Amino acid sequence: MQLNPWALTGVVLVALATYYLGHRSSRSATTTHDFLVARRTVRSRRNAAAVSGEYLSAASFLGVAGIVLKEGADATWYPIGFTAGYLALMLFVAAPLRRSGAYTLPDFVEARLGSKGLRRFSTAFVMFIGILYMVPQLQGAGLTLASILPVPMWAGAVVVTVLVAVNVMAGGMRAITVVQAFQYWLKLFAISVPTFVLCLVFFSGGGPGGVRSLGAPAPPVFIADTKVSVQTDVTVKVTSETYFHAYGRIDDGPAGGVARWSPLVPHKVSEGTTLEFAAGTPVPVISDAPASNDAWLHPASGNLTDLLQTYSLIFALFLGTMGLPHVLVRFYTNPDGKAARRTTVHVLLLLGLFYLFPTMLGALSRMYVPQLLVTGNADAAVLMLPTAMLPGVPGQILAAVVAAGAFAAFLSSSSGLLVSVSGVVSTDLFPGRVKDFRLGTALVAVCPLALVFVLRTEDISLSIGMTFALAASTFSPLLLLGVWWRKLSWPGALAGMVVGGGLVLTALGISIASEYTGNWAPWYAVQPALITVPAAFLTTYLVSRLTRYGRPELVNDIMLRLHAPDPLGLMQDRAVARFGQAEDKARAARGRHRK
Amino acid sequence: MPDEDTEPEPDWEQIQASPEFTLLRRQVRAFVFPMAALFLGWYLLYVLLAAYAHGFMSIRLWGEVTVGLVMGLLQFVSTFLITWLYVRYATRRLDPLAGRIRADAELH
Numbered sequence A: 001m002q003l004n005p006w007a008l009t010g011v012v013l014v015a016l017a018t019y020y021l022g023h024r025s026s027r028s029a030t031t032t033h034d035f036l037v038a039r040r041t042v043r044s045r046r047n048a049a050a051v052s053g054e055y056l057s058a059a060s061f062l063g064v065a066g067i068v069l070k071e072g073a074d075a076t077w078y079p080i081g082f083t084a085g086y087l088a089l090m091l092f093v094a095a096p097l098r099r100s101g102a103y104t105l106p107d108f109v110e111a112r113l114g115s116k117g118l119r120r121f122s123t124a125f126v127m128f129i130g131i132l133y134m135v136p137q138l139q140g141a142g143l144t145l146a147s148i149l150p151v152p153m154w155a156g157a158v159v160v161t162v163l164v165a166v167n168v169m170a171g172g173m174r175a176i177t178v179v180q181a182f183q184y185w186l187k188l189f190a191i192s193v194p195t196f197v198l199c200l201v202f203f204s205g206g207g208p209g210g211v212r213s214l215g216a217p218a219p220p221v222f223i224a225d226t227k228v229s230v231q232t233d234v235t236v237k238v239t240s241e242t243y244f245h246a247y248g249r250i251d252d253g254p255a256g257g258v259a260r261w262s263p264l265v266p267h268k269v270s271e272g273t274t275l276e277f278a279a280g281t282p283v284p285v286i287s288d289a290p291a292s293n294d295a296w297l298h299p300a301s302g303n304l305t306d307l308l309q310t311y312s313l314i315f316a317l318f319l320g321t322m323g324l325p326h327v328l329v330r331f332y333t334n335p336d337g338k339a340a341r342r343t344t345v346h347v348l349l350l351l352g353l354f355y356l357f358p359t360m361l362g363a364l365s366r367m368y369v370p371q372l373l374v375t376g377n378a379d380a381a382v383l384m385l386p387t388a389m390l391p392g393v394p395g396q397i398l399a400a401v402v403a404a405g406a407f408a409a410f411l412s413s414s415s416g417l418l419v420s421v422s423g424v425v426s427t428d429l430f431p432g433r434v435k436d437f438r439l440g441t442a443l444v445a446v447c448p449l450a451l452v453f454v455l456r457t458e459d460i461s462l463s464i465g466m467t468f469a470l471a472a473s474t475f476s477p478l479l480l481l482g483v484w485w486r487k488l489s490w491p492g493a494l495a496g497m498v499v500g501g502g503l504v505l506t507a508l509g510i511s512i513a514s515e516y517t518g519n520w521a522p523w524y525a526v527q528p529a530l531i532t533v534p535a536a537f538l539t540t541y542l543v544s545r546l547t548r549y550g551r552p553e554l555v556n557d558i559m560l561r562l563h564a565p566d567p568l569g570l571m572q573d574r575a576v577a578r579f580g581q582a583e584d585k586a587r588a589a590r591g592r593h594r595k
Numbered sequence B: 001m002p003d004e005d006t007e008p009e010p011d012w013e014q015i016q017a018s019p020e021f022t023l024l025r026r027q028v029r030a031f032v033f034p035m036a037a038l039f040l041g042w043y044l045l046y047v048l049l050a051a052y053a054h055g056f057m058s059i060r061l062w063g064e065v066t067v068g069l070v071m072g073l074l075q076f077v078s079t080f081l082i083t084w085l086y087v088r089y090a091t092r093r094l095d096p097l098a099g100r101i102r103a104d105a106e107l108h
Helices: A005-026 A032-040 A044-055 A058-071 A073-099 A105-113 A116-148 A154-203 A293-297 A304-323 A325-331 A337-368 A371-375 A378-389 A393-428 A434-454 A460-484 A490-516 A529-546 A555-563 A574-578 A582-593 B012-017 B019-052 B067-107
Strands: A226-229 A234-237 A242-250 A253-261 A267-269 A274-277 B060-062
Touching (some): A005 A393, A044 A154, A044 A325, A044 A337, A044 A393, A058 A337, A073 A304, A073 A325, A073 A337, A073 A460, A105 A490, A105 A555, A116 A325, A116 A434, A154 A337, A154 A378, A304 A460, A304 A529, A325 A393, A337 A378, A460 A490, A460 A529, A490 A529, B019 B067
Antiparallel strands (some): A226 A274, A242 A274
16 A cells, blocks of 8 residues: 555654653552552543543444444444443442452452462453454554555554553553553544544535435445455455456456456455456445445344344443453552542543544445445555545545554553453462563563464454453353352352353354355354353353352352442452562552542 | 551441341442343344334434434433433432441441
8 A cells, every 4th residue: 555654654653652651650660559550549530531542442443434334324333332331341340349459350250259260260261352352453553554554464563562562561550541541532533533524525525526425325336446456355246237347366267357247146356356446336345245325324134143143242242341351450440439430431421422433434434435345344444534535635644643543542452451461460370570560461462463473354343342252251240240149159150151261262263264264154153142141141150059169158248348339448459468568568558548 | 548457347247237238239239230221122122123123213304314323322322321320329329328337337
């Protein structure tokens, strides 16, 4: 793609600002308390911005517009799912979890069920979820950098990994809280300004090709002569007889000039093929996306499989958010439960505000960058839209703003993930000193980077769906039943995690295999939450019933501690129990008094 | 907050047995579970309508704005509404009750 010096400048500025802010605030970070929970003194507004900052990941910044481009107006259920997950988190687990005094998910597991073995087991899942979630962030970073610079896809992943690891190693949670709050506002700016400008262009009838009605029954057409390079094998369909030029392989045969597609059958395009369409040609679309603008306005095609897959993803989002390590760990940084509550309100407002913008950009993409439907690369919509609608320098500047925002999204999400996973690794696999935290960070950072080289780039939003499904099938039964059901036993929790996690991982394996061999996987392998979550809950319940001996002895005390509201002052910090050094303790106490 | 080892442990059993605490837990549950069920039902209904009730969802209210679009936006609104209600409920009902329990615990 073309070199855009503006975008490059934007990305470099974001990277420098991130490094500077992290560096500045890491000077005051010296204790484990700083590194893991920023001394629990983060004010609710800043915390809310930081929570939103890390939650708005690649899936939000690129994926939401991508899914709206592909699936249509009703795809608003997708951003709603992301906010709904927060609602569930707030109602069910936020306050009890903060009161448990835990630092990490495994901490909570041990505090609630008193089993060291289960603790280690959940550590493994935290690491797995964190790393699996980091992969799409890095892939997104690669996509962004490759769209503004002539570099290979892995370059962006390497840049993000290095930058994030340096910041986290220097100051842990304390450093990245400031960085993430800054990145939220940056992202909001980077998505809202282009949306306003492009909407203005749209409503004033500007842009190449003029205005086309959103609900027009005809499929989208190419507004200018367009050349499309197909990067992976795709199957597309057309709505009317289509003439174009093709160079490469189409429909399992060589092509080197004029070609014709009929609307009766789907058509195959092989990797490396270049297609050239004249202005006014209807756009062929990937065969699983609705073909005409009309169907797009009220899509979901009314078939049961689609509905089940959608419900499944909704389930994963609703229950999975509470099981994401980087989301939960932010709630421990609040001074008390009341602040945690205030934080959540701000978070929901900030998230709702943000999601309006990518949804609108997705709708505009449908009209101005329809070629992405041919290549299947719908996630690039937000990045390509500005230059497609506004030729020349203004478009490039807008593209630069968007690219910078997207880059901020990858940086903030991956730093949040890295901090939470390294926190778990350093306290569970190592003795839990600051030195161990740094070592843990380095080790954890390498894993997702390695996976980026191994795995192929799929749609960012879908691989994120799998991560949510894994979180929803492992930690969500544990948290929900752990907080609300006193008869939970550790063998029950273990069995639930094994069944839920095992099923999701099997589904992941099947769907990866099917992508290589012709997409034969059924909906419950692509998005398994609708089956795996109830299975995990049921297993946890039944096994807990059968293993009465596995309930902790002091279950009444524990439950009281979880549910007694904060003014009771029954909270107990793990800092005192676990990090018993006198120095740490004194600092922790001082830190807590600063409100 | 003083360190845990210098502070005498509160009498957990007694707090737990107190009618105020039972009331507190009941009030938390009475809000949290119905609200979650209500929201989830409303959300799944929206997706269901989007899939099967095309005619209804594409009724144009004005211009390009359809019933489906309005319902989508209302989903966001209802999320805010529930959050706001929860915070209000917690401040008005739960916090004072917790304060009373605490005062009782400190008397003993």
